[in-house]
Amino acid sequence: MGETIKIKLIKSKNGCSQRQILTLKSLRLTKLNKVVELPDNPQIRGMIRKVSHLVKVLE
Incomplete structure (x- = not known):
């Protein structure tokens, strides 16, 4: 199975x-x-980079 990434919305x-x-x-x-x-x-x-101030990448 390929690599996955977890993303969390931390700001409104x-x-x-x-x-x-x-x-x-x-x-x-x-x-x-x-x-x-x-x-x-x-x-x-690229999408994460566009909204990097609103999201957090979880390890």
């Missing part, structure tokens, strides 16, 4: 741009403190 999306909100939606982060496990690939890493 209130006041964010529409583009950042759509990025969070595509990462399946809809509620505060929600943790999702996604495949670790360059596309996911």
